[in-house]
Amino acid sequence: MRIDNTLSAVVTGGASGLGRATAEALAAAGAKVAIFDVNEEQGEAVAKAIGGMFCKVDITSEESVVAGFAKARAVHGQERVCVHCAMTHRKGKTVSRNRETGEFTRLSTEDYEYAAQGILVASYRVASLSALGMASLDPLEDGERGTIILTASVAAQDAQIGQVAYGSLKAGVNGLVLPMARDLMDLGIRVNAIMPGIFGTPLLGRLPDKVLDSLNASVPFPKRLGKPEEFASLAMELVRNSYFNGQAIRLDGAIRMAPR
Ligand SMILES: NC(=O)c1ccc[n+]([C@@H]2O[C@H](COP(=O)([O-])OP(=O)(O)OC[C@H]3O[C@@H](n4cnc5c(N)ncnc54)[C@H](O)[C@@H]3O)[C@@H](O)[C@H]2O)c1
Numbered sequence: 001m002r003i004d005n006t007l008s009a010v011v012t013g014g015a016s017g018l019g020r021a022t023a024e025a026l027a028a029a030g031a032k033v034a035i036f037d038v039n040e041e042q043g044e045a046v047a048k049a050i051g052g053m054f055c056k057v058d059i060t061s062e063e064s065v066v067a068g069f070a071k072a073r074a075v076h077g078q079e080r081v082c083v084h085c086a087m088t089h090r091k092g093k094t095v096s097r098n099r100e101t102g103e104f105t106r107l108s109t110e111d112y113e114y115a116a117q118g119i120l121v122a123s124y125r126v127a128s129l130s131a132l133g134m135a136s137l138d139p140l141e142d143g144e145r146g147t148i149i150l151t152a153s154v155a156a157q158d159a160q161i162g163q164v165a166y167g168s169l170k171a172g173v174n175g176l177v178l179p180m181a182r183d184l185m186d187l188g189i190r191v192n193a194i195m196p197g198i199f200g201t202p203l204l205g206r207l208p209d210k211v212l213d214s215l216n217a218s219v220p221f222p223k224r225l226g227k228p229e230e231f232a233s234l235a236m237e238l239v240r241n242s243y244f245n246g247q248a249i250r251l252d253g254a255i256r257m258a259p260r
Helices: 017-028 040-050 062-076 109-134 164-183 209-217 228-240
Strands: 008-012 032-037 053-056 081-084 095-097 104-106 146-151 189-196 248-251
Touching (some): 008 062, 017 040, 017 081, 017 228, 032 040, 053 062, 062 109, 081 109, 109 146, 109 164, 146 164, 146 228, 164 189, 164 248, 189 228, 228 248
Parallel strands (some): 008 032, 008 081, 032 053, 081 146, 146 189, 189 248
16 A cells, blocks of 8 residues: 555554654655544644644543544545554553562452453454444555554563463454454455564653663664664555555564563
């Protein structure tokens, strides 16, 4: 699919990190970009900087996502590209011992459910609502109507201790890709996912130099964290290259996460 000024795109989580870099890359190539995010201040600022629009959207709310797509489509037209980066979750070990009291506790079912909403259910919601809109588009020359990119994680395949919810739900995101690509094949809509390794974004937080050095050293090559622009570059290729479909791709400098 060609990326130019006729293309409308939606990027969730576009106010920060990987989503922001992707929104910037799409806009730099000419696309009309709508950013969906809960962070209004940052979302507005990024949208302004790239000449796009901001929609305050909470991906855990059906009503909010439906309203976001309606707002974006009213201004930019139906999106042909949807990149879903936003997520929210809670973490904890299946069972852990409280250091002070010595008591055993577990990651509660409520916490797991919260993460399921913020990772897996939100991915289905955003992707399926986008596909529903794309279905009514006229196909491009090669029969393609649109393309959807989900964001999983290397934790989908090698989650660490304390990532039972995150890892299993990101594996679920990878699990959406093939059945969705097959469901949408007659409509000419492609679905892929990216599994980032460790990227330098606000998600990681401010790390002490020592921790950062050891994270950098844990990557086989290049010996550093991934750059958000490297994620964006792969997302752009997944849009441009119409033969990519039904695939979840690691982007990780060959890292394989150890248990801890
Ligand atoms: N950074 C990494 O190392 C890394 C590694 C693997 C996977 N990922 C995945 O990449 C994606 C993007 O992460 P990032 O590192 O860019 O994080 P980030 O924190 O920089 O950006 C996430 C954005 O999502 C928004 N957001 C959070 N909850 C939301 C909600 N309920 N509704 C709408 N927007 C919401 C935040 O406001 C923020 O702008 C996530 O799915 C994350 O799991 C990141």
